């Protein structure tokens with residue numbers, strides 16, 4: 001495993017053609033795939049080589065279907081290869097508001113699927129022996145008394161639903177056992193959530209898909225889709241003819257399918273990685289090596305990497321513009337949490353696009369009027385587990401075994417953000433400002 005260390009700060013903003021430098025530098029395989037040249041036929045064509053696309057490919061290939069996957073850049077180039085690596089239970093947010101559409105039972109089923117989502121990742125890693133530094137332990141952190149009240153409610157709800165993993169409320173007095181910062185009022189520990197190296201997971205899943213016969217193509221951007229009983233998917237170099245199409249581009253969909261693009265709003269999130277830290281300092285920052293998040297709308301999320309760096313992420317930009325210097329922007333946020341890191345070098349910085357949905361429930365469904373075109377997107381920054389669940393549901397629906405669980409998601413309507421492609425982001429930025437002001441109170 002090549003863990004070459006950079007001598008200078010590495011920056012990889014959202015739109016570069018390589019995966020973010022820290023994850024790329026610590027990638028444990030160099031998976032190269034050809035670009036599509038010429039025409040081919042398959043049962044299912046998948047567009048997008050992130051967790052959604054790769055895992056849908058695995059689910060379908062495991063069910064005996066032939067699959068072609070087309071990725072515009074490199075496997076894991078999108079959010080999947082550049083995220084915080086926090087594997088956290090649950091899908092969506094405030095699910096009780098879907099009761100009028102799904103009923104109490106339906107909502108409980110969604111909640112339990114949020115537990116299953118993490119199990120799918122756990123099982124996939126075990127089944128295909130994927131080396132991705134999977135570590136168990138996660139803590140939600142409170143910065144306001146109302147967050148503590150929220151933890152009490154969440155704890156009671158998880159117990160009611162029979163959540164099978166250890167949960168622990170941690171008081172402010174005992175919080176030093178989890179995080180070496182005086183900033184927080186308390187926490188909720190969950191030993192059924194954790195963290196991992198996301199690019200190594202994506203590359204391992206790509207290798208697993210390939211071992212099942214999935215044909216993977218990189219540098220193969222889809223330019224045009226002809227719909228019909230057979231879908232024809234065109235790239236610059238060739239065309240795939242398929243019975244079924246799956247769109248798995250999330251925040252990077254751009255103009256490929258305008259009916260979906262307006263329902264997912266790309267927002268920039270940013271991460272810095274420190275130099276390698278002494279073991280004693282790591283034990284002081286995160287004594288139990290848990291992943292942690294606070295509860296604000298534009299939250300901080302952080303964890304240690306396997307090679308003992310602090311990976312500190314946060315912010316949420318809707319402008320489509322990355323900060324000029326991500327480290328200069330993120331480092332003060334990190335120092336607010338951990339003032340003891342003054343003088344510690346930042347060796348990597350990067351950004352990526354989160355796909356936000358208006359109601360924050362992942363959008364999993366079929367294109368209206370096109371029964372052979374499926375999609376999954378809008379994980380709203382909580383996609384590591386939810387992509388794997390989406391892939392399982394797509395596998396069940398396309399594989400023909402069980403559409404009920406897919407239908408539960410597909411039943412929920414999703415609003416198109418107002419403002420059209422030009423005004424959407426500024427309007428949402430205004431809306432988010434309001435939420436941030438509310439956060440500050």
Ligand SMILES: Cc1cc2nc3c(=O)[nH]c(=O)nc-3n(C[C@H](O)[C@H](O)[C@H](O)COP(=O)(O)OP(=O)(O)OC[C@H]3O[C@@H](n4cnc5c(N)ncnc54)[C@H](O)[C@@H]3O)c2cc1C
Nearest residue numbers: 048050051052072078079080083084085086222352383384
């Ligand atoms: C900075 C950051 C931190 C995050 N942290 C966390 C976290 O800690 N925990 C968590 O649960 N979630 C996190 N998320 C969210 C999570 O990473 C995403 O929800 C998830 O990776 C989405 O996976 P995906 O496969 O749907 O999309 P992506 O991984 O974005 O993949 C989409 C792919 O589609 C390709 N594509 C687009 N257009 C075309 C085309 N025309 N032809 C072919 N290919 C195309 C793109 O190149 C891209 O590779 C984070 C996201 C970001 C950006």
